[in-house]
Amino acid sequence: MKALSVIELANLYGMNRQSIYKRINKGDLSKNSDGKIDFSEALRVFGEPSNKNKDVTTLQSATVQKETEVDMLKQHVDMLKQHVDMLKQQLELAHEREVFQREQLEAKDNQIEAIQRLLKAPKANLTTFTDQKFNEDIATDPRSEPEQNYDGLTTLVEKENKRIPVPEHVELEPPKRGFLSRFFLPNG
Secondary structure, X not given: OOEEOHHHHHHHXXXXXXXXXXXXXXXXXXXXXXXXXXXXXXXXXXXXXXXXXXXXXXXXXXXXXXXXXHHHHHHHHHHXXXXXXXXXXXXXXXXXXXHHHHHHHHHHHHHHHHHHHHHHOOOOOOOOHHHOOOOHHHXXXXXXXXXXXXXXXXXXXXXXXXXXXXXXXXXXXXXXXXXXXXXXXXXX
């Protein structure tokens, strides 16, 4: 049978709680290990509840409804705990990504600083463009040739730039003709 609390039993029989506790202390009524009183035990001691009071079935249905609500709330709490755990994991992963990105940015900043220091460093042996002498022969004369080593055994002969002459007027080739057109069409 269903176990009822002292308050539920007092409401069912229309009694006050003190009278139920007196019966328990006398030993007439016994409690379960969970502190509730079995309904069969209450029937033995008090008899059937009167019609004036709440019906046992409505009381039992109310307790079943409360238990169902409690179970649903427990399930909801468990789901919320799982959701919170999942969000904690996502937050940890996001924090790890943020730390990684910061490290990457610091490394790139260090590289940029090193390159800037190298660019600002004085260059003792290097000459700048303005320090160089301008040699017109090398830069402007396309016909000049590099100096050749003279070994004294052969005679030096100046080589001319030999260019291929291009005629001013070039005649176009006649269009190609097919095999049969050579025989049947007039020469063009």
